[in-house]
Amino acid sequence: MYQYIDETYREVDFSNKDLREGELIRCIFIRCRFRAASLEEITTEGCRFEECDFSGAQLNASIHTESAFVNCRFTEANLFVAKFEQCKMTGSDFVKASLDGVTFAAGDWSYTNLRGAQLSKQDLRGLRLEEADLYGANLEKADLRKADLTRAQLAHAKLQGADLRGAIMEGVDFRSMDVKGAHMDIHQAVAFLRSYGAKVD
Known part of the structure; x- marks a missing residue:
């Protein structure tokens, strides 16, 4: 398990990386790529993702609290039993994403x-x-x-x-x-x- 706190990443390519079971707190990701990345069971708290690409990413059982995913792409991403609590998701694209069992606790x-x-x-x-x-x-x-x-x-x-x-x-x-x-x-x-x-x- 890893933990990142108050980090900022711009245009970093995390595609196909194994990033499972991590904890991200107040981190900022701008135009980063997470295509086909393994993000199962990660938790984000107070993070901001702007124009990031999660196409084909595995986000199963991930938990997101008061995080923002603005204008992000989740095309064909797997969000099985993921939880979004008080998150801002404005402008994001979920075409063909797996949303089975997702928890939506308020949010935009x-x-x-x-x-x-x-x-x-x-x-x-x-x-x-x-x-x-x-x-x-x-x-x-x-x-x-x-x-x-x-x-x-x-x-x-x-x-x-x-x-x-x-x-x-x-x-x-x-x-x-x-x-x-x-x-x-x-x-x-x-x-x-x-x-x-x-x-x-």
Whole structure:
């Protein structure tokens, strides 16, 4: 096990490195590459990753607390049972990433690319997903209570059985997604009806 504290790395290539079971505290990584790196069971606390590439990286069982991954690429990364607690993930790309069993404890996931993501039965309560791309995502039976989905792209998303009560859904096109069996509050129900041209008094 290794530990890095208050270190800064710029454009360093960690691709294919064995970096398992490490501890990173308040470290900064700018435009670094972690392509296909082994990062299983690492922990980050208060770290910042800017424009870093984690494509194909193994992040299984990693734990991240109050860290920021801004405009990072996680294409085809394995995040099985990873945990993100109060993290800032804005602008990051998760296309074809494995998100099975991931824990999302609050945090800001605005502007992220989660197209086609498998998020069924996930606890996404209070998550900020403003303008996130969730096109075709599987959100069946997901708990989205009090999440911020302002202007999120939810076309062809599966929301059957999802709990949307208290979620902010301003600017969302209800006609483009399947909400059969979803739990809505009165405000969402009214917005849903109006999206189909109903007059609600």
